[in-house]
């Protein structure tokens with residue numbers, strides 16, 4: 060397969076904003092590929108070489124890529140820098156400079172998919188003192204053999220800016236359209252939810268059809284998409300929804316970890332599939348040592364504890380474990396505990412389809428006693444009073460609230476979905492009108508006065524799970540401290556976009572646009588109808604959306620969440636309705 064044919068398809072995807080059109084472009088193209096080629100094309104379309112949870116990223120610095128472009132095109136580096144200053148995207152620099160290449164390629168060869176995969180693999184593997192110059196040379200060699208459009212996407216892939224607009228959901232649609240029937244889409248999505256590996260699902264489907272996909276099961280070392288909770292505004296409503304009786308667990312305020320344990324070691328993943336094994340070596344070791352069976356996948360909330368008193372510390376403390384350096388001292392300075400709440404796999408058996416009570420029973424028997432590992436505090440409650448008393452205990456123990464979990468036989472682990480089998484109820488609901496929102500930054504406004512020269516406010520958006528578009532919900536200008544304001548431009552630099560990204564729907568126009576990437580936790584006074592925000596446009600009122608009034612940043616950067624996992628338009632709409640308000 061010629062790489063230029065693949066790049067052309069990426070170009071067509073980028074041109075159209077329509078998910079339907081992207082689906083048919085991809086479906087038509089998928090039909091032309093060998094199963095193993097399909098796997099690689101799926102990864103490349105997402106700007107990677109492997110599934111999302113793979114621990115190594117290509118991540119080349121922009122400056123290094125500019126060097127490679129200049130070398131391949133036969134121009135001085137300054138020329139690449141000049142265009143980059145204007146465009147802000149190394150892909151655009153490559154497309155421009157390769158189209159007016161001055162350098163004659165001596166041993167020119169037509170770039171194939173295989174060459175690209177091989178070249179990118181070499182880049183990924185280069186290590187040691189000389190690795191930067193090695194990476195630059197490999198990329199430059201590929202660029203000199205590429206056509207302008209292909210060069211653009213190569214540079215976008217190595218800098219982590221692929222952005223063709225084709226999301227995982229669109230790829231699933233295309234796979235169903237190409238190899239199965241529309242009605243088979245849920246089964247294909249199920250396979251993706253239990254493996255987080257779209258390439259694997261695509262190749263399996265192309266080789267063995269739907270029957271092969273149906274046999275894809277939960278396995279150790281393929282992270283499973285996490286199950287999420289719905290929210291309700293009061294405990295009596297939670298109890299009524301649960302049929303008057305349910306399990307209640309403390310809702311710990313830490314970091315969710317999915318642990319895959321086998322052969323005496325553990326791999327730990329965050330809810331956005333980052334590999335956290337190196338950040339929590341103590342938890343990994345204790346899980347492996349205390350496991351009483353051969354293999355298991357469990358989930359728990361990792362919480363920092365006070366080294367002297369053992370009391371639970373706020374969420375921010377555990378995030379310090381994310382730093383890359385000084386892990387040995389961090390392990391000593393910030394002791395953590397894992398509060399385990401679910402088991403998804405045990406010795407060859409997929410546990411996700413078993414009811415909650417059975418999973419909890421198995422989990423309680425799977426580990427030997429261990430100072431770092433414990434089960435979440437749980438009680439079965441049968442009345443509003445019992446629920447209130449349990450909630451008070453949770454708050455007194457420094458938890459953020461409770462998780463109600465259905466104890467019916469239908470209470471399976473729904474990978475990748477948010478539903479009422481789990482309902483969260485937090486302290487914030489008691490105190491404020493609404494819950495916190497996790498919102499995605501899509502724009503920034505330059506500051507004035509004390510904030511001159513920095514960003515003074517941010518345009519925040521939520522994903523609409525139906526359309527996949529990010530719709531704006533508020534302009535956020537409070538809750539920032541000076542250190543955060545100083546750091547913001549640097550943190551947002553890699554998401555900068557020349558114009559409004561295709562995935563964003565906005566009426567308010569910021570000074571700078573960003574591709575959805577950074578997620579911040581925000582509190583608001585209320586949700587009201589808004590003529591300038593595009594979330595839930597027309598749902599409450601014609602020619603209006605809904606927006607969050609008086610938003611304030613809580614200081615919590617949700618780098619454990621990807622933009623697609625931020626609070627959705629549908630959730631904000633539900634909260635609007637829950638307010639019981641007709642605030643206009």
Ligand code: ATP
Pocket residue numbers: 286287288289308309310311312313314315330360400435462483
């Ligand atoms: P939030 O921002 O409120 O933590 P979320 O969007 O991260 O919510 P939800 O499904 O809404 O995720 O809430 C569940 C989260 O609560 C889980 O992702 C997990 O990190 C955390 N958690 C804490 N204690 C528990 C528990 N006992 N059972 C399940 N999840 C728990």
